[in-house]
Amino acid sequence: MRALLQAIVLLLILIWLQTCMITAEDLEWKSATATYTNQTNGSIIIEGACGYGDLHKASYGKYSAGLSTILFNRGSACGACFEVRCVDHILWCLQGSPSVILTATDFCPPNYGLSADYGGWCNFPKQHFEMSEAAFAEIAEKKADNVPVQYRRVKCARRGGLRFTLSGSFHFYQVLVTNVGLDGEVIALKxxxxxxxxxxxxxxxxQNWQCNVNLIGQPLSFEVTTSNRRTLTSYNVAPASWQFGQTYEGKQF
Structure with missing residues (x-):
């Protein structure tokens, strides 16, 4: 029994150390580049690769960003938050190197017909952020085409609970998860x-998740797991009378 307890304690210590290492790595500033796209409503896009739809309704607004392939990570980075600041360019970076907090909402596709230094900024393995014009203007001069930046993962500050938007049919059920706090990156949903x-x-x-099951007429509960292995369960979020196209709010991390 004593040997078993020692083994359990050792395992917990190893898990804790691994978590600390990941956290320390995320807090380090890393090098990337950034550009901006023009949008009349201040957002980078209305419909993007993360499926959030209207970014103002999703609460991300002008602080949304498209990520290059290596950062987007096949969509798993959707909802993650990054602190970004312009660096090492005396002409384009604003004085004092102010930073903005961005939410990953879209994919910036590569363009291998152009050089990675001119137009092909999202070519693999470049680390690049495509920002809204409004957010870009908070860290750099808008006259700049492409600026060097530093970034790091940060916790997402959200108001209200996690939001679950339901869609599908009798035998195809889909849920869009938004407004996720902590690291913002959902890796599993039940x-x-x-x-x-x-x-x-x-x-x-x-951040659209699916299963092939008929759940109509049943109150629904959700279990959400983020990339830092935190799990949150919200019971009976949607009542038995829930409808496709509706959004329901659960707990927050």
Whole structure:
């Protein structure tokens, strides 16, 4: 029994050390580049690769960003928050190197027909942020085409609870998860009806998750796991009378 307890304690220490290492690595400033795209409403996009739709309704607004391939990581980075600041350019960077907090909402596709230094800024393995004009103007002169930046992962500050937007049909059920706090990056989602156990959902695209099951007429609960291995369970988020196209709010990390 004593040997078992020692083994459990050692395992917990190793997990804690690994978490600390990951956290320390995320807090380090890393080098990248940034550009901006023109949008009349202040957002980078309305519909993007993460599936958030209207970014103002999703609460990300002008502080949304498209990420290059290596940062986007096939959509798993959707919802993650990054602190970004302009550096090492006396002509374009604003004095004092102010920073902005961005939420990953879209994919910046590569353009291998152009040089990585001129137009092909999102070519693999470049680390690049495509920002809104309004957010870009807070760290650099808008006359700049492409500026050197530093970035680091930060916790996401959100108001209200996690939001679950339901869509699908009788036998295809999809959930879009938004407004996620902490690291903002959902890596696993489960749903439970009043007549079912916990059902793991698969990533469809971005932060849209799906399962092939009929849950109509059942109150729904959700279990969300983020990339830092924190799990949050919200019971009976959607009532039995829930409808496709509606958004329901659960707990927050």
């Amino acid at each position: 749903v439970k009806g009043s007549k079912t156990g916990w059902i793991p959902m698969a990533r469809n695209w971005g």
